Every structure is written in structure tokens, then in C-alpha cells.
Amino acid sequence: MSPLFNFATKSKLIDPMHFLKVKNLIAVVSLLLFIIPFFWLKPGEMDIGGDGGRLYFYDPLNQMKYLASYYVSPFGTGTAAANFAYLPFIAALAIAKQIIGSSYVLISVHNAIKIVVGFLAVYAIVKELIGQINTNSALRVEFASIIAGLFYLSTPAMTENYVKAIPTHNQVFLNPLFFYLLLRFFITRNMKYMWIALMVSLVFSNNFSYAAAPPLFSFYPLAFLFILFYSIFIRTISIPWKKLLPVSLFFLGLHAFHLVPEIFELINPGSHTNTRVFNSESVKEQIGYFYGVLRIPKVSFHLLSYSLTKQLREGAIIVPFIIAVGLFLNRKREKTILLAALFFLVTFFFVSAKITNSTIKLYEWLFYIPGFTVFRNFYGQWQFAFYFFYAILFGLSLFLILSRMKSGAFAKAFSVIIVAYLTISSWRFIDGSLVVSFYEGATDVKNAVVMDPDYEETLAFIRLLPVDGKILILPFTDSYMQVIYGLNDGAFIGHSTVGQLTGKKDFAGYADIAPFSDIFWELSKEKDYEAIKELLGILNIRYIFYNSDTRIYDTTFPGRPYSPSYVRKYMPPDQQGYKEFVEKLSADRIFEQSHYSISTIKDKSFLPHFYIAKELFTYRDDPELSSYGKASAFFPNEKSDEIRALYVDDSTCQTIFKQQNCDVANTLKMNAAPRIHFARINPTKYKVNIFESKEPYILTFSEAFHRNWKVYTTDNKSRGETTQTYFNGEVKEGKHKYIFLDTATFETLFMKSLPETSHFIANGYANAWYIKPSDIEEKQDYELIVEMTGQRIFFISLVLSSIVFGIFILWGVKLYLLGSKRA
């Protein structure tokens, strides 16, 4: 025997019996669980697609720069959207990627954290709760707690959502982790638990933002209530309210950088968030949605927590059976299990909705509570909270059964059978076939992709494009998706990559191109290329990105995102048709590599980001038209060849141009046309120099209308270098920048903006300002600063969060030092 083996045996390093002792069991299970996700993907592959977008695993730095740092979305017309909550998580990933260098490892580690932390937290909670039940069997406590953790991981909500997981899927581990930390804090009053909870909440800020409202409000109020009842009625301990106050203040301070802009968006009348929460018409729409999805889930589905393995479906009965038996065996009437059962019942009502017809009606009434509409997709939103309380109840019930078994061997055997059932029934999850799957209708294409380096070079080229114009992505999709075929047998289908990773706003599908969506499809079907070019001009689309890969359109994806009954009905039927489509619309091909090419739209029809309108057409809005078809009310316009025509609905025209004739189909000629020069500072701030302005004029900014786009005037007459000129030099485009923060960031803070009455919606989506000489003190040459003031709110709240973060770290150091002293 070698000395090393001798040493290892003596020191019990490789003694399997020692290793498998109770106290090591949890370590072994955790280790096994941690390893699992590393076998799901092959090295180099990435699971980055889906609705929510997971590109932060692929290119966190660029996504942080272009998606998460500004109040303006990098998609389509550039609607105002606060994605700031992504910042800490993406920043953490960016640092991790610098160190690790592999997206595959990042994704695998992230999945491993979800599994292991979720498991350990449920294990620890059940163990803590069982601790109150008198027992002298450590082994049975351990088994019940471990099985509860495994059951939690094996429930459908946990296993089925790993594929293309959206950021809020982090609740898989955040829910039990926060529950455990709060529980421990209530019991021990040790602030270190709250410090850890606050730090984790900061890193995963997105899970505590408006976007995460449904999971947040479905779990945390109930979790808090459970712990409150548990502390008061079972542990009979007082509630540490005084300690909770600074914790709450720290939470608000640390999260101010995203919560404050979100609150402003919530109270901003007419904003998407405001409408969703407070508008009664919207509530009716949400109730309609609720009834639409009501037929999908079955009551039995949640109660039985179906096995993923069809052959084991009958075995699903084991869980409610154990709970019923556990409740029966609760001879001493332990209140803990009753409390868990009560919360299980409440969440079961919310997750299933249709226990009886009366509960459906009750649910409908709940939608009239402001904010409850976030639960319109009720079974998706409540399932995580439900399975959490289900797992707790299951663990406690199982313990009561195990503790009644006189034979230790029998208890072990029973536990092993349940573990075996849970393992086998989750096998499709364990082996990764549920996570790395094949696309519907494209059975040989995986959702895990190895990114094509040619595509990466294309993205690098797009970042350097000099013109501040937008990009049309072809082939066009049903929604806002983009398809990129990888080097492996996989493809990326997800929220378009171009805007998020290059900063150039892109139109990848029907939803992006609103309000021109319907008319764009109709014109494409009719092959009316001249009208399409005009349409693209109005949307400030300068470039066409075309992916000619036949594998993404001709041979592989017959269904979504290129549905035959949807986008394929209107757009070219195959790649050959698309080649002709691109040629007819474009002037020059400025880039070509492998399947990817970039062309420019002909100058004649292109409208720069800023321009002065020459003609104004009035139209009457048709309320029958959807938000995707609104442009059909005024476009195409066959009355004029003027490219710089502006379309305004008659009521807006009446409000802005009081003395003018605003009858429908009337044309107002705008004689004044000062020369302008514009340059971007960042996506939320532009500088426009005006020259020889003598009469009123309309400044048009081809970016989605928002009240918070404000115009300020300064006397600065200098302009930077010019990169492009349009309309015989009447409009000049300068060198664009991407400055996040500098000394001039707050230059407009105390300036007075142009009156809001001059700001109106034009072309069905864009911002326009009617500027009179009196508004700018009769000056002729001056500078306009066009700024999204929502960004300012973000900057101010970021400063607040940074200060609080500094104090928070100092508090953490103090807690650590105090802890060390005590130790």
C-alpha cells in the first residue's frame, strides 16, 4: 500500500463510510447538484436566446453600455425604457467574464448557483422549522430536509423554466435564500443575515425592479407574513421592528438607482407603466387576458407536481399522499406544519384560480386592486411561491412520517425510494435535455449556439458606422426576434442582438416597426419599393442588415419566428426573394462577410435623425386601427413628393397651430428652413446647432415620442466636424459620441426648457417641436440641447445609491469586526 493511500485512509480522506456520514451528506448532494449544469452545454456553446434576452452572458460589456445605462431602449424607434436594474448583475458578469473568459462557464456556474443555493436554502429552512419539533433523530431531520430541497428542485416550475431562462427566473434560488436569511434574522437578530440579503438583492437588482413585480409581490409579502406568524405564534419572540427600519432604508437607498426612475415612470401619466397599473380600460384588457389563459393550467397539475418522466406519472401521487399522512400523524398538533399548510392553501388558490367557479369570480375582482393586473398570467407568476411553500410543507410532513417509523433502516429505505423517484422523474432535467432542447419545427437545431465569428465581425463593423441612423434587420420576423445560425448545430433566436450590442437601434420584426407594422407588410407584399423607401426614411432607417443564410429562412425554421400565416404571407418567401428585396431598396453594399451584409438606403429617401419639416399634412386618427397599424391613417401619401413632409393628426394640429387651417388632408407649407447641424452626445442627449433661423419652424426628431424629451437653448454657436450632409447642406450630421458622464452632463439642470405646448407627436411616433422666434429670444444662430430628462433622474439616484453603498460597505466591515471579536 502506498504511503499516500495509507495516509488518506488513516486520515479518513477516502473512507467512504466516513465520507457518507450524516454531516457530509449535504456536502455530497450539493457537490453533485453543482456539477450537473456543466454537462448541459458543450464547451463553447451558449444558451443566450429567448424573449427576455440573455446576451449578458455573451457580451456583458457592450450590453451594459448600450442597453442598461440609458433611459432609451436600443430597439426600434427608441422608446423610453429604464433597464438600469440590470446594471449590477451585468457589471458582475462583465468582471467575471474578464477573469473566466468563457460564456459557457458563466452560464453553467449561474445555473449551478440557482440549483445549489435553491436546494441548500430549502434544506436549511426545513431543518430550522423542524428544529422546533421535539426530536432526537438527527438522521431523520437530515433526510426530510434534503428531500424537501430535492423536491423543490424537481417541481415543474423549477425544472421547466431553465430553458431560455429570463432574469426573473433567479427567484428559483432568491426566494428560498431570502426567506432563510429573514427567518434567521428574526430568530437570532443578527444583522449579518440582513447585510448578506441586501448585498445579494443589489447584485440581482433586476429581481427587485418593476419588471420583476409579479414574482416579487407573489412571494415576498407571503414570506414575510409567514415569518411574522412563525415568530409571534410559534417561537413567541418579539419582532425586531427597530432593526428592520435601517434595513428597509438601506434597501431603498441601494436600489434607488433603478427604483426612482421606475417610480417616475409609474407616476408619469400616459406612460406604459402608468397605463398598465391605473387605467381601467387596461384592467379590462388584463382580465380578458386572464380568462384567455385560464383554460391552460389544471388544478391537478400543481397539486400533483407532475413528473417529467411519463412512465412515472402515477408516482406523482406520492407528494399529496405524504402530506395527507403527515397531517394525519401530527398528533401533537405542531403549529409549524399547520402554518406551512395554511400558506400552501393560499398559494394554491392563487396558482390554480379555478378551484371552483366562485374562486374564478373572486380572482376577477382582485384585478381591480391597482397593480394586481401583473398577475394576469397567474399560474406562471404564482408557481414559484406555490412550490416553495409546497416544498416546506412536504418536508415537514415527511419528517412526521419518518419520525413515526420505529425502524431506522425502514426510514432510510423509505427516504431512498423518494430520492430515487425524484431523481428518475427529473432525469430529463438532470441530463440537460430539458434545458438544451431543439427548436419547435426545427428538430435538428439546438437552442445552444456557438457564435459565428463572422457575425461578431459584422457587429464590430456596425459599431463603427458613422451615421446616426437605424438598421432594418432582414429576414424580418413575426415579433422582435432575430435568428443567427451558429457554428454548431445550434441557432440563436432571441431579442435582436444588433441594438443591444452595437447601440444602433434596429427593427427586427413586426413589433419593432410600429406604428408602420401593417403598412410595411402590405407594401412589401405589393413590392412597392418606392413607398417602402419613404417609410424607412420616416423611421430614420439608414442601413439594411441582411443575413442570407439559407439555414435560417429556407430550410430550417418553417414556423416561428417566420410563421407562414404571419410574416411569410407578406415578406419574400425565400432568401432569393430577399436578395431582390434588398437590392431594390439599397444604394451600396458597404460590408459583406460570409452570410452577412450591410447596405445603405438610397440618400434621396433617407431622413436624418433631426430635420426641419417642409410640409405638414393633417390626418384623422382611426380608433379602429391597432397601435401597429396607426400609420395606415396617413401613409403612403400620394399628394406630395416632399421627403421632409410631416404627418400630424388634426387634434394635435389644432392644439399646436391655433391660427392655421387644420382640416383633414390640408397641407401647410413651412417656408422657413434654417440650416441645422446635429451630433449625439449619448442616446439621451443631442446637440443641434441652428443657423439663420428667422421664422417659426418645426424641428423633427425621429425618436419615439416621450414627454421627457426636452429642448433647451444655449448661445453656443460653434459646431464640431461634419461627417454627412443632406438636402444640399441644409442638414449636417456631426461626429457622434457615447459619453456616459462628463462635466457637461448636468449643464441643463437649471435651464428652462421650451414650453411643453410646442412639443407634439409627429409621423405617428416621433417628437416634433414648433419653435417660434419668441421662444428663443429672436436669436438666429444658437444651439438646442435635446435631452431625455429621465436620464437625469437616473444619474441623481445613482449618486444616492453610490453614497448608500459606501455606508453599506462600512457597516458590513463593522459587522464583520464585531463578529470576529465575539468569535
Place this chain on the structure above:
Amino acid sequence: MKEISLFFNKNKAAINTLILVVIIQDMLLIQYKSDLITFTILGLSIIFFKFYKFTSKTIFVLCSIPVSIIFFGFLIDPASLVIEKASIWLFLLMGTGIIWEIINTDAE
């Protein structure tokens, strides 16, 4: 009143059997969901549970009926309405048992 009480006490076994049969019949034979039927049966059951001073244990034992029906329902036809209705009854009985036990525990 006394006569009625005496009658129920005399026929305890028969009445309990009747309750069971009605619950099982709702799960197995009525092929639609009716709040009127479900809540009437549940309400009557609760009245008799109270009258006969049933403990929550008895109600949890009753849970074994829908559990068994679900199991056999799976074997026969996994897509049948029987499984759905048995799940609803399992929820209602479990809920009744839990609330029963909480009330009684507090009373003690």
C-alpha cells in the same frame, strides 16, 4: 330537535357512509364542475363533522379517498375530469382539515 339529534346519533354510520358516497359520486359521476353541488356537499359534510365531533385526523383520513381516485384515474385515463375533480376535493378536504385543526388547537 332532540328527535332529530337522536336520529342522527342512531344512524351515524349510515349518514357518514352517505356523505362519503356523495363525495365519491361527485368526483366520479358528475362530469362537470358545479359550485352549488360542491359547496352543498362540503357544507353538509362540515355540519356533520361538527355534529359528530370529528377530529381533523378523520378529515385527513378522508383525503385518502381523492388520493386513491387520482391514482387509479391515472392508470385508467390520465386526461379524465375525474382527476381534476378529485384534486379539487383533495384541496377542499385538506383545507377543511387544516382549518379544523387550527381552530381546535387554538381552542385548546
